[in-house]
Amino acid sequence: MAGGGFTGLAGALFLARRGHEVTVVERDGPPPNGTPADDAERWSHPGVSQAHQSHALLGRARRVLVDEAPDLVASLVARGVRQVPVALGAGTLTGEQMLLSRRLVAEAELSRFVAREPNITVLAGDAVIGLRVSARRSLPVVTGADLRSGATVDADLVVDAGGRRSALPEWFAAAGLRPPAEEQQHCGFFYLTRYYGLKPGCVLPVSKIPASVPLDYATVFALGADNDTFSLTVTLSVDDPHRRALREPARFEAFLQAVAHSEPWLRVGVPISEITTMSRIENRRRRLTSDDGPIAAGIVAIGDAALHTNPTLGRGISMGLMHAQHLAEVADGAGDDPAGFAAAFAEWTDGNLGIWFDTQVAADATALARLAAGVLGRRLELPDVPSARFAAAAFMCASQDEVVGVAVARMAHLFATPAEVFGDPVVAARISGFMDSGVSFDRPPDVPSRQAFDAIATA
Ligand SMILES: Cc1cc2nc3c(=O)[nH]c(=O)nc-3n(C[C@H](O)[C@H](O)[C@H](O)COP(=O)(O)OP(=O)(O)OC[C@H]3O[C@@H](n4cnc5c(N)ncnc54)[C@H](O)[C@@H]3O)c2cc1C
Incomplete structure (x- = not known):
């Protein structure tokens, strides 16, 4: 595991609990052994540049953790992480909660928990600097990683969990591999x-x-x-x-x-x-495949290293944990058919996480235009696009309609896609009825004004 941030640590845990031997290489040192305040204030973790920004773990992130490692959730709560209901407007999702914590308090607890787990070796304070690649077959196969300390880790599968600043393109270039395909939107x-x-x-x-x-x-x-x-x-x-x-x-x-x-x-x-x-801040998707199929076998990217979005909606850790869980579920097949595994993993990523990336890219175009106009003291009204108005109405309707509230909460917490929520005839009819009742899309005047x-x- 190249990177022991939230996704890499959780991925290692989920894999180890299915019997895999995992080595986590993490550039930064381990958290201190002290109070939660020490985790938040004394842990130097420059590899995660957003470490001191607000973080919430949405309902889906907690659901993955509860399903994979309920003892980890208990340990987070014992450390002071708060569990609060998943609620949106008039709707509350029965049986689901989200986790609220300073980012470094939750990650430090995860880090200590993972370090105690059998089948996991954590090499903290070292870094992956390149890949070992075998080019004996038609498709190059990654067989391990070179570390800054001079050591080499051999692996059936190398997982890039290096976050938004992952150096994977440089590793590919140094190994003579084609560059990964990237889509990027500066936010x-x-x-x-x-x-x-x-x-x-x-x-x-x-x-x-x-x-x-x-x-x-x-x-x-x-x-x-x-x-x-x-x-x-x-x-x-x-x-x-x-x-x-x-x-x-x-x-x-x-x-x-x-x-x-x-x-x-x-x-x-x-x-x-x-x-x-x-x-x-940017939205970036990095694919390790091209039109001709995988660029290499024996390597996948998960979490922010694969795709990350502007964090306004707090989806990053949920997406990373969903990715880590899927990896753990399918990792047994990585050795049998490395090329097929790489292609199938890329397809799952596109199908299950790509939707959140695409939605964010579309939303950010509007958000950026709003801020740009706002800086000049102007107000950008909601565009006269039916889908944008329908989505905006859904959130307004959710504040007073329990059925819509539950449906939109499922979407906001990544339990259902926008297509699933808005494609539900009952939910769609209630939102349409709300729009027909003469909803106003004028936002209230800013407090304070520009x-x-x-x-x-x-x-
Ligand atoms: C301002 C901001 C606010 C956010 N708020 C939320 C939120 O409220 N909720 C939410 O779910 N998400 C939020 N996110 C997103 C969330 O922070 C990321 O999605 C999450 O950290 C991704 O985890 P990761 O493990 O994939 O990557 P990271 O957390 O970036 O971890 C990557 C790790 O890899 C290590 N590393 C990198 N390269 C190497 C190497 N070569 N060798 C060894 N180690 C290496 C780094 O040191 C780091 O520890 C926010 C993001 C930002 C920018």
Whole structure:
């Protein structure tokens, strides 16, 4: 396993529990043995650049973990990770929950859990720097990996779980393999996040997905986390002239105070972190196949290394865990027919995860246009496209219709695709009826307006 982030660690666990011997090579060192606060604040994990940004594990992510390793979920909860109902508007999914935690608290617990597991060797502080490839057959076969320490790991299957910065194209080039096929969309979002601890005697407001409120020129998120902590996040355009000014705590908080969604959170919290920022957000799909079939056998990519999306809807870890679970389910067949395995794995990825990538790419085109107009103080109305209006109406209808609420919650938490939800005749009829009742797509005026934001950012 080249990379021991969320997907690589979980994939190793799921494989090991099916009897496979797994070596995890992780560039960063292990988490400290201390408190959850130590995990969040003292664990140096530069390989995951989003480590200090808000994270929620959607219902589907928890479902995979419960099905594969319920003892891991118990251990996360014992560490202070919160389980909350999967609810959207008027609908609640019976039997499902999501997990709320500071990213590094949950990942550190997973890391320690995996390190104790039989059949898994974790090489932390080392890195994969290249591939061993046998070109004796018509299709090159990857047989292992070279490490920075000078060691070599032989493997029936090399799994790239190196995340969004995976160096797989360089490894392929160095081994004389054709480059992987890539699709990329730069998202142009700038994230600012700060963590807070709950004041004594206060109660956290309810966390729901979507956890965000889109203003014309920004998106604001509030998400509960482990051990009575929570995060507040603002997303701006990378072209917003105020993006750096908002790193100043007084301005960040003055802005969140002015937004109705975040104000109650701010009231109950005490800052426990700096404001951390992140840019270079993109949607990227990397396929290890071309029109002629797989580029090589003996290697697959999972999680962010294979495809990652703008994180606004919090799908990344769910997708990575679904990918890891599928890998564990089929890995027995990797040795018998390496070429067939590589092709089938790519096909499953496209069929089951590609849909979320495609949906995000389409949504981001609109979101970016909204922010670009918002920076100029203009409002971009919802386009007059029936499918876009139907989807927007579904979320509005979900706030008052339990059947639609449950259906949209299933979609938001990756239990059902948009086609499955909107193709359900009962759900579609209820949304259509809601639209016929004269729904208004005008968004309420921003609080604060762009002019008010300008004033806060330049104060
Ligand atoms: C701002 C932001 C917010 C997000 N919020 C959410 C959210 O709320 N919910 C959600 O589900 N997802 C969220 N995501 C997405 C989520 O962070 C990713 O989908 C998830 O981390 C993917 O896990 P991964 O293991 O595939 O990759 P990563 O977490 O990136 O892990 C990759 C690991 O591989 C290691 N590595 C890389 N190269 C090598 C090498 N050559 N050798 C050895 N090790 C290597 C790295 O050190 C790292 O530990 C968010 C993402 C961003 C950017």
